[in-house]
Amino acid sequence: MLNIANISKNQGGETLYSKVNFQINPGEKVGLVGPNGAGKSTLFRMIIGEDRPDEGQISIPDKLRISYFSQSVGEMKGRTALEEVVEGDESIAKMKVKLREFEEKLCDPDLDPDEMNKILDRMGEVQTDFEKVGGYDLETRAEEILSGLGVHPEDHHKKVEDFSGGWKMRIALAKVLVTNPDLIIMDEPTNYLDMETILWLEEWLKNYKGSVFMTTHDRDFMNNVVKKIVEINHKRVTTYTGNYDFYVRESAIRLEQLKSEHKRQQDMLAKEEEFIAKFKARASHAAQVQSRVKKLEKIDRIELPPEEENISFDFPKPPRGSDDVVIIKELAKNWNNSKGEEINVFSGLTTTINRLQKIAVVGVNGAGKSTLLKCICDQTKPSSGEVKLGPSINLGYFSQFSLDVLKAENSVLEEVQSNLPQASDGYLRNLLAAFLFRGDDVHKKIKYLSGGEKSRLVLAVIFSTNNNLLVLDEPTNHLDIASREVLMSALKKFEGTVIFVSHDRHFLHELTDEVLEVDKGGITKYPGNYQYYLDKKASL
Incomplete structure (x- = not known):
């Protein structure tokens, strides 16, 4: 269906990849993986x-219909959300005309009867195409x-320009899904989506009859949708027939085999x-000497990819605080909506969060997860009840607004120096390397x-400033899979208490030992890990 043959691409004088070959067959769900800057989005742009x-060729059948979703949604205004989705595909609009x-x-x-027959023939062809794309x-x-993506029916007739950027992303995604294309190409479709919407999209794509080629930082989403992985790394493109977990295992096996072959060749060459x-x-x-010289000249040398540098960094052990880290009594929070009506976000929460616990706060979009974290961090006052931190508790709070306090003209190194003035240059560089800022990145x-x-x-600083309680609101947003693994490893080693919100299921499964669910004005405590929570919810 889609055939990539011997393509090469340079960008800014650097080779992104060369002699790339792979294909996507009808109905195949394929994941694209690779580090930032490897050329994933460039590959998508070449396909569309x-x-x-x-060099090389990208072969696409004439009648193959492709829809592309990217993080650049373009300008959308003048239509309602529903009109934008229905009328957004130019080919369908032209067929209707x-x-x-x-x-x-x-x-x-x-x-004239002959002219009538000609019109009927042409009309029949257009009707067939219109029916194929689901026009009727x-x-x-x-x-x-739109409803599946979280845009409620009462908002379908709201003007697109009245939606925030994250909601416009959902409308743009709906435009891509609705057109029934043969191939959907998606660049990070799960960004800005809550758990409920991610699960809906995952199920929709699994049932979708066409092909999918996508990249995503959500490991579980990738695992559950794709059955084939295309990896771009070290200027090479490699294909794996399996999901993301299979790719991780298989790529490690292939690397060990390559290392063995390389060693055997090096031993032979040395002799x-x-x-x-x-x-x-x-x-x-x-x-004999001349014969062996010619033999060596003809040998294809096995090249090993550059070793990924594993940085071992010991985060400072936070001071030991109280065993009762957060004490919450009869906590309630109300907001006034745009009409001045008082809305109950949640009420009646009484609980104690203990030392070393890792608490996941879950709930549908708008349920009040971030509001609960803000109450704990004294970023907003409760309507009633109280939140107290135990003695000797130092709080580190991460939210999307934390990024706004960074000083734009500072370098990465200068920013951490301003927060850790007593730390040595070597310590700061090792800290930054542990969070994937290496070499010239620090400048x-x-x-x-x-x-x-x-x-x-921001997370590197939070981990290194003697905090023994971390409150993290969507720390995995914007992070690629490698960065999420770094954060998860740091949190597992962290000798303090963590309260967090995340829509990354892999992250939730790996870290959680207790769940607080915010739902319908109340908060329910589940004294077990994330799987325990899912099992309890399924049994209700």
């Missing part, structure tokens, strides 16, 4: 025709998909070179960092 390979034109012509009483039930599907060096001056061995100015890089920088 926004960029071109320097053509069908109306045919109907008008057929109403002409003076129409397009509005019904658009409503279902041959030793022979040549030993006998090159002897006329009696000239023919990048804050204003040039991506959202994920800023998150990593």
